[in-house]
Amino acid sequence: FGHNNKSWSLYCDNNSYNFRYNNVHTPVSGPQSSRVGVYLDHSAGILSFYSVSETMTLLHRVQTTFTQPLYAGLWLYYSVGDTAEFYKLK
Numbered sequence: 001f002g003h004n005n006k007s008w009s010l011y012c013d014n015n016s017y018n019f020r021y022n023n024v025h026t027p028v029s030g031p032q033s034s035r036v037g038v039y040l041d042h043s044a045g046i047l048s049f050y051s052v053s054e055t056m057t058l059l060h061r062v063q064t065t066f067t068q069p070l071y072a073g074l075w076l077y078y079s080v081g082d083t084a085e086f087y088k089l090k
Contacts, residue, residue, distance in 0.1 A: 001075055008062055009075070010049045012036060019049070019060045030059040042066055 002009035002020025010028070011018040017028040030051045036059075037050035047062040074084050 001073060006068075007073075008047060010036060010038075010060065017049075017051075017059055021062070026060075028060050030057050038072070040070065042070065 001007045002011075002025075003023045005022045007021075009020045011020060011025075015032070017030060019026045019028050028049075031053065033051040033053045035052040037052045037056055039048040039050065040046070045064050045066055047064070049059045049061075050056045051059055072086060076082060076084060
């Protein structure tokens with residue numbers, strides 16, 4: 001994810017965030033959290049990433065025109081006990 005012009009990603013490790021698009025890696029500052037929120041407004045062309053704890057802090061926002069269907073995906077470095085879940089907010 002993020003290594004071409006058809007996908008975006010937010011890389012998270014214990015110490016930092018990195019936004020990736022078209023094989024360009026952009027360091028992102030923000031509070032570290034074990035939870036990351038992703039918000040998509042397809043018609044407005046907005047994709048946003050948030051650090052989620054007691055509050056939500058915007059980490060990075062993309063403004064573009066989406067011309068094809070979008071699919072959510074995860075890439076995890078596996079460690080015992082790691083989990084990932086998708087939640088749809090109403």
